Amino acid sequence: MNNIISKSCIIMAKTDDLILFAQVVEEGSFSKVAELNSLTNSVVSKRIKRLEADLGVQLLYRTTRKLTVSEAGKVLYQGAKNVKQAALEAIDAVYGYGESVTGHLKMSVPSISGDLVLAGAVAEFCSMHPGFSVDMSLENSFIDIVGDGYDLVIRTGYLADSSLIARHLIDSQWVICAAPAYIKRFGKPMTPEDLINHNCLQYAYQTTGASEWEFKGINGNYIVKVAGNFSTDNATALRKAALGGYGLAYVPKCLVYPDLLKGDLVDIFPERVGKKLGIYAVYPFSRQPPLKIRMLIEHIRERYLSIAEYF
Structure with a gap:
């Protein structure tokens, strides 16, 4: 029981450190991570050492020239990057909710999901945001998202084009x-x-x-x-x-x-x-997708999950 409590405390207290550790592995540099988070190198180093001490394993091997991930570090990174991604998605889901959503969006959806949930979900979203409109096409053909000028597409299956971003909605x-x-x-x-x-x-x-x-x-x-x-x-x-x-x-x-x-x-x-098969919201790559796309995707995802028993 004490061991379970100890692990729970570590997880609760070290979420930020796990995210920081994932960044260090991905950037390969303490200084880059310090700059990204407006921290000093020493603070980043202390937090990684604290994580190592709590876990009782060495996660990184540090020299003046190179940063190497240990075997334990590689295992931890697989979970840490999921924590980082979940945090980013949570922030992204609500970012900008205080701003107004206006403009026009062109999207394509498969006929089954369109009839079942998407037509109602998208129309509802438009009614919630005056000044925002959607041109939604229900079709099962494989389209060229960028070439055909779509802002958002709901797809079932697998994403092959690396120039596109996909958000998983439901299976x-x-x-x-x-x-x-x-x-x-x-x-x-x-x-x-x-x-x-x-x-x-x-x-x-x-x-x-x-x-x-x-x-x-x-x-x-x-x-x-x-x-x-x-x-x-x-x-x-x-x-x-x-x-x-x-x-x-x-x-x-x-x-x-x-x-x-x-x-x-x-x-x-x-x-x-x-x-x-996974159902995904897919849109062209951009470092920061428009607010209207982020909010519409989250609205659609909530509607899918509200009838999860159908899937």
């Missing part, structure tokens, strides 16, 4: 579902491999392929290749086909969550579907 779990009428007529697949004998409705808007359905396995995720007589790039059309009892659908859980609750659709493989 989207996928499910495989079918109507009770389909199950009554054709039976319920008991294993993922049974899907090869079923009509699998295919969602063409997928980065991994409409016919490649991902599952969790003992040795990691694996793919089952499926086939079916209906494919579409429209999520609403796919949902309607599944509700009509025409086949099994592999879709984001948020699309069919109310249908699952009502029993109009059945979750075929709960806990076994391997596909889970």
Whole structure:
């Protein structure tokens, strides 16, 4: 018990020192960190030594020419940088709330999230800030954010372009579902491999392929290749086909969550579907993004989290 209390006290008292330590590792210099934080070199040095003393390990090896991170320091840095990032995001989320938000913003969002949460969230944000307007496009095509002149895009999947900044909003779990009428007529697949004998409705808007359905396995995720007589790039059309009892659908859980609750659709493989994608707010790189973008992103994130059970 005393050991737990001691660790808790260290965490509470040393958050600032952890952030300072992360900066020292990233900058590779006490003097640079001292300048960034308006401190003296000796203060930075004392705070790092105090952190080392509290933890009982050496974090840095210091010479007149070089600063080297110890093995313990490397381990601590992985957590310390997360503390630093969380602090920056918390500050960024509320920075400038006393200022007015005006101007115009062009954004693009995927159709499922647009219908479910984003249309209402963005319209609400505009009503909260007179003088601010948004042109929001609901589309599933992959756009050129910078080339097409977008200020903000909501994306599901992975961020490949390093010239863009992404803020994680929530994770989207996928499910495989079918109507009770389909199950009554054709039976319920008991294993993922049974899907090869079923009509699998295919969602063409997928980065991994409409016919490649991902599952969790003992040795990691694996793919089952499926086939079916209906494919579409429209999520609403796919949902309607599944509700009509025409086949099994592999879709984001948020699309069919109310249908699952009502029993109009059945979750075929709960806990076994391997596909889970992050939903991100993405915008062009800038050292300090505009206030209107920061505040809108935070508003959108809160709305996602308010219905987290859908995802």
